[in-house]
Amino acid sequence: MNLEQIDDLVIRYNEPLAKYTAARLGGPADILVIAKSHEALILAARTARDHQIPWLVLGGGTNVLISDRGFRGLVIINQVKEASIDEESGDVAADAGVNLSTLARRCMAKGLKGLEWCVSVPGTVGGAVVNNAGAHGSDMASTLSEICVLDLMNPDFLQYWFVDKLKYDYRSSILKGNHGRYLVLEAVMRLEPGHDPEELKAIAEEFVAHRKQTQPPGASLGSIFKNPPGDYAGRLIDVAGLKGHRVGGVQVSPLHGNFFLNDDSGTATQYSQLIDTIQQTVRSKMDVDLEIEIERLGEGFSE
């Protein structure tokens, strides 16, 4: 099969990835497809595998730094966005391409409690499942019950995994970094029914207000580093005197040390250099190894 034969698939060649990532950085993908149905997603991934083309899937591109040279292979953008929400039981089944914060707001409006933490976490359900996204003391692990996933090692059938199979830890899962193998199609979450939507909204709005005060607007990837045990990466970066530090068009936010902002003249190489500089400086000044939370992908990046 060729990609051109697949329905619900938009195909672009030599397509710059900057417009598909929150940092607004990234060179071209040899081929980029936008999938609008599960069938299109599955067939695109299977076609890449059959032709031995490296591939990866992106949701909102809010946790990936793509190199300036881009990606040699196929990038699949997941835009499959149906969700069913059962107000009585609290069961929610969402396609991986559903926007996480939109889903949270829909659930809150139906009195379902459990996703208030993610009203201002950008990206899709799929990316959140892979990263075990979390905020304000909660995370995906606390409500996810199972996922539907295609494993390209066994590509003839879909698998349903209970959450324990994901081996969730702080911003990690067994799916993370396994590009060209797993395609998450759907997530099933169990929320608490019967709450007052206005109360849930009030909790969420407090989280949003806190973010507005503490996190900068602009082109960023959110937190670049994981918080080390018992501390905060942003605090360490601040104490190391690195807030506001700049490499070309990329700067450590003067407001939040764990956010790097691209002023639209930056490059992925500069972004990556800033990551390395911060890691080296924090290591030498404070003897702490900062582990990156985002992924560096594409030609020229080793991770």
Ligand SMILES: Cc1cc2nc3c(=O)[nH]c(=O)nc-3n(C[C@H](O)[C@H](O)[C@H](O)COP(=O)(O)OP(=O)(O)OC[C@H]3O[C@@H](n4cnc5c(N)ncnc54)[C@H](O)[C@@H]3O)c2cc1C
């Ligand atoms: C301003 C800002 C604030 C943020 N705040 C938070 C926060 O509070 N908490 C937090 O946890 N994160 C935060 N993030 C990071 C980011 O929003 C989350 O990690 C988000 O869940 C990523 O979703 P995404 O769809 O953008 O994933 P992407 O960046 O598109 O992808 C991330 C990874 O998931 C994989 N992936 C995506 N979809 C699929 C799929 N369907 N199947 C298989 N693999 C898939 C990708 O290949 C990649 O490896 C923030 C980011 C920004 C820019």
